[in-house]
Amino acid sequence: MARRRVDRSGADRSSRNRSRRRQDDDGLIPVLAKAVREVEAAVERRQLTAGQRSRLQAVALLVREERARIQGDSSVPEARANNDRKRLDGVATILAQIVAREPSLFAELDGDVSETTQRLMREMRHAAGIAPAQDDEVATPATAPQPTERKAPPPPPSVRAAQLANPFLTPDFSRASAKVQGHLAGWExxxxxxxxxxxPAPGAPACMALPEPRGTTAPKGLDxxxxxxxxxxxxxxxxxxxxxxxxxxxxxxxxxxxxxxxxxxxxxxxxxxxxxxxxxxxxxxxxxxxxxxxxxxxxxxxxxxxxxxxxxxxxxxxxxxxxxxxxxxxxxxxxxxxxxxxxxxxxxxxxxxxxxxxxxxxxxxxxxxxxxxxxxxxxxxxxxxxxxxxxxxxxxxxxxxxxxxxxxxxxxxxxxxxxxxxxxxxxxxxxxxxKVDVAADIPARRIADLPVELEGAAGRSISQAEKQLAQRLVGRYQAALEHRRTGEVTDGIDHALVRLVAEREVAEGGDETTGDNVFTMVRKIGQAKAELAADYAAQLARSAGKVVFFAKHLDVMDTAAETFAKHDIRHTTIRGDQTSTARQKAIDAFVNDPDVGVIICSLTAAGVGINLQVASNVVLAELSWTNAEQTQAIDRVHRIGQTEPVTAWRIIAAQTIDARIAELIDTKAGLAGRALDGSDEEVVSSADIQVEALVSMLTNALATAPDAS
The missing domain is CATH 3.40.50.10810 (Tandem AAA-ATPase domain)
Structure with missing residues (x-):
């Protein structure tokens, strides 16, 4: 009898273990774990696409959503809830490790929720067996279910003392405006x-009327x-x-x-x-x-x-x-x-x-x-x-x-x-x-393109990858053409369908299992240009003085640093994974130390808010997706305090998609130019540039393949 009781106890324990494994394999958490591992693998292979960025964002949002659901569901046994929290912590840890490895992903954790992210979230919920909400709304960081009560941290002691001691902290409700009711009531x-x-009408004013300067003075030594x-x-x-x-x-x-x-x-x-x-x-x-x-x-x-x-x-x-x-x-x-x-x-x-x-x-x-x-x-x-x-x-x-x-x-x-x-x-x-209107004493700036030929294995690899990307786009076009034909056909090409194919490719981020997409192509080109761009920056540093070197990706920045070390050129770096103290130390060294010839800057981490006008030469090793981002980078140097003409040397890989992207950036104006400056130039965003580059690639491929249509 004792043996039978032991056997039954072992069977019960085995049954409980099987039940726990089934529970662990069900629900949303295993779906999130699988998705985050896919992103991790893409980062390790340096094949991070827009689609994988959206996948990371979807996982982060759903982790928050699931954590809040577990916390608010009193029907879940405590042991089960604790187990789920630990598993979610594991997914969150992997997310943190991914972002630490690729700091550009920080923006995805609190950025706009794209349609691609929303679609991925719906697919993950569906895979987990979660029925869609009636309105199918995506839970963003602001709208995700939250704990019933947010416990605010107490103010710091010195703040409490100030709030008690300072009489100016009392409310001032004087001159409060009254509600207005009139003929516009009821209008949206x-x-x-x-x-x-x-x-706006062309030439419409963009600035409020400002009075003439009065007696305001700046501190001594400043103008x-x-x-x-x-x-x-x-x-x-x-x-x-x-x-x-x-x-x-x-x-x-x-x-x-x-x-x-x-x-x-x-x-x-x-x-x-x-x-x-x-x-x-x-x-x-x-x-x-x-x-x-x-x-x-x-x-x-x-x-x-x-x-x-x-x-x-x-x-x-x-x-x-x-x-x-x-x-x-x-x-x-x-x-x-x-x-x-x-x-x-x-x-x-x-x-x-x-x-x-x-x-x-x-x-x-x-x-x-x-x-x-x-x-x-x-x-x-x-x-x-x-x-x-x-x-x-x-x-x-x-x-x-x-x-x-x-x-x-x-x-x-x-x-x-x-x-x-x-x-x-x-x-x-x-x-x-x-600047052109109010700062005539700031020297002129110009953007000079330096085409470079990508030779050897790297050049051949990129050429082959571009051909494969074009072939994949043609395949998508032909598959779509079998089912529908939209728009006007010119020279045997359905241009409306070409655009639809390009837009779908950008939205989905491409299928990295079948070859490179536009994002990985641009990154590979950046890697191939890195040493050439750094060599040119080294020449400038020796002949013309300090140089600001901009890149988008950490591996390009690392290659540049190695190149400058080979040339015995001292340099500092600004990148997204630095502390604010280290960042400021790097800036101070570049600005104040005459022996520091180059500062290597991340476009995302150093493109705003810093003054580097001690230099007058900028090297853009990788292209931005918008003119605004490119301008922000150049304006770290071209600003008040600059005394020399500024030249931005844009390194462009000849006979690649890189050259087409440069043309698109130059021919399109930013949205602010139209809305604020009354410009009648066409509006374009980063997504537009990506789509237009693929439209150009697919159109050229179809034009050289008469039977494609």
């Missing part, structure tokens, strides 16, 4: 206002330019909201700091990218030396709660929204404000929340959004910035804008409404100046 106005910017002094005159006259969209290099940081001084908007909160947090503190000490500055790091325990200027990066702001919103700030500056373009992201919602709470306590705070590229992909990028400034609410214009629109006497049914609405928004505080 946000869409028509955005249309007024998307389709204000006329365009900077005009904005300060407006602040001195009482204007309090600004979308400062000056072209990069025109001193937006200095204008914001001095505007706070003339408006007495202290304490001032500056929300900035992590890469420029240290530099912002330095700039504050330089331009407003009489004001104390503190920087929030991590848990915030080391900050000075009594400081006049508080600098925080977007990521740390997320941890301290509660006490920051109650601290009594009278001014708020958001640097690189295009970072908040996605209203659904946690980053954007927290910035807007702090702004709302400041405006509820202070009747007319100073609010400034700084960005040289206010529009990146779509006219809707304006929405979050305008809401931060208080110009619009979630679904309607703010009271001040509504009053201005009422005064026009027009409705969206009137053609005259649109230019009047555009002017009304601009008068709220859009300030846009171009």
């Amino acid at each position: 106005l946000i869409g028509p206002i955005l249309n007024a910017f998307e389709h 204000l330019m006329a365009h900077q002094a005009r904005l300060l005159a407006a602040a001195s006259a009482g204007h309090r909201t600004f979308l400062l969209a000056d072209e990069p290099g025109l001193g937006k940081t200095a204008q914001a700091l001095l505007a706070a001084q003339v408006a007495n908007a202290y304490p001032l909160l500056a929300v900035v990218p992590n890469v420029v947090k240290t530099n912002w503190a330095r700039e504050a000490q330089q331009w407003t030396p009489g004001r104390s500055v503190t920087v929030i790091h991590g848990d915030g325990q080391t900050i000075d709660g009594f400081a006049d200027i508080v600098v925080v990066n977007y990521e740390v702001l997320d941890r301290h929204v509660d006490w920051i919103g109650d601290h009594g700030f009278r001014g708020m500056v958001v640097d690189e404000a295009h970072y908040i373009k996605n209203k659904k992201s946690q980053r954007s919602q927290h910035v807007i929340e702090v702004s709302d709470r400041i405006r509820k306590r202070v009747s007319r705070p100073l609010l400034m959004a700084l960005t040289g590229t206010p529009l990146v992909n779509d006219i809707d990028d304006f929405r979050a910035i305008w809401q931060f400034l208080g110009w619009i609410e979630e679904r309607r214009p703010g009271d001040e804008l509504t009053a201005a629109l009422e005064k026009t006497g027009f409705t969206p049914a009137d053609h005259a409404f649109y230019p009047a609405a555009r002017s009304a928004v601009i008068d709220l505080g859009i300030v846009r100046r171009r």
Whole structure:
């Protein structure tokens, strides 16, 4: 009997183990584990595609969603919940390791949720046996199920002391504006206002009227330019909201700091990218030396709660929204404000929340959004910035804008409404100046293309890969052609279908099991150009002085560093995986040490917010996908303080898709040029460039294969 009891106990234990294994093999977590391993393998093979980037983003979003579901489901046994949490932690650990290895993926963890990501999330839920929600909505970081109560960390001790001690922290509700009701009641106005910017009349003004400079002076040893002094005159006259969209290099940081001084908007909160947090503190000490500055790091325990200027990066702001919103700030500056373009992201919602709470306590705070590229992909990028400034609410214009629109006497049914609405928004505080108009003393800049021939095995490999990519596109085209024919056929080619094939290829990121796609092609070309570009930069450093070397990928940066070491050229590096202290040390070494000839910069980590005008030569080893990103990089050198003509040397692989991408970048204007500057040039985004490059490749392949159609 004892033996039979032991056997039955062993059988029960075996049955429980089988049951646990079945549970572990079911549900969403194994699907996420498989997906994250696919991304990990792609990173290890250096074949990271847009599709894999979307897959990583989908996994990250679903991990958050599943963790919140487990926490909120009281019906799940505690042992099972703990097991699931451990498995989710394992997936999250792999995500962290992937991002640490490929820092460019940081942007995917809090970026826009693309249609590809949404599709992948639906597919993963389906594979896990999860029925789609009725509205099939994607849970973004902002909309994912959250714990029932967020426990906010307490404010740092010095902040508590400041809140108790400072009388200026009491609310100021004076001069509160009244709600406006008039002939526009009932009209949907946000869409028509955005249309007024998307389709402006050629030459329409892009900047509010600014007064002549007054007596504002800069600290000893620093000079204000006329365009900077005009904005300060407006602040001195009482204007309090600004979308400062000056072209990069025109001193937006200095204008914001001095505007706070003339408006007495202290304490001032500056929300900035992590890469420029240290530099912002330095700039504050330089331009407003009489004001104390503190920087929030991590848990915030080391900050000075009594400081006049508080600098925080977007990521740390997320941890301290509660006490920051109650601290009594009278001014708020958001640097690189295009970072908040996605209203659904946690980053954007927290910035807007702090702004709302400041405006509820202070009747007319100073609010400034700084960005040289206010529009990146779509006219809707304006929405979050305008809401931060208080110009619009979630679904309607703010009271001040509504009053201005009422005064026009027009409705969206009137053609005259649109230019009047555009002017009304601009008068709220859009300030846009171009270098060519206001900074004639900044030397000229030019972009010089240096075609290079990719020889040897690398060149042959890329040539073969391009042929395979073209053949795959032709195959897709022919398969689609068997089922449908759309659009007008010219020279035997259905051009509408060509575009559909290209758009699908970009959206899906290609199938890496059958060959390279446009993203891996461009990366391979960058790797092949790396040593050639670094050799040229080394020649420049020896003959013309300091050089700024830009690349997109870490392996290209590593190759460049090895090349400079071979040439005995001292160099420093700015890359995404550095601490802010290491980054600033690298910048200081390049700027101040005459023996440091080159700084190797990541396009994503060093493309904004830093001053490198000690150099006048820039080498672009890899192409950007947009003109805006390329311009931002060049403007690290071409800015106020530059005394030499600036040349950007763009290294282009001849007779490859690289050359076509360069042409597309040069012939397309950015969205900001059309919406703000009244340009009538065509609007283009990074996705457009990718699609156009593939359209060109597929069209050429079909033209040389008469039977393809």
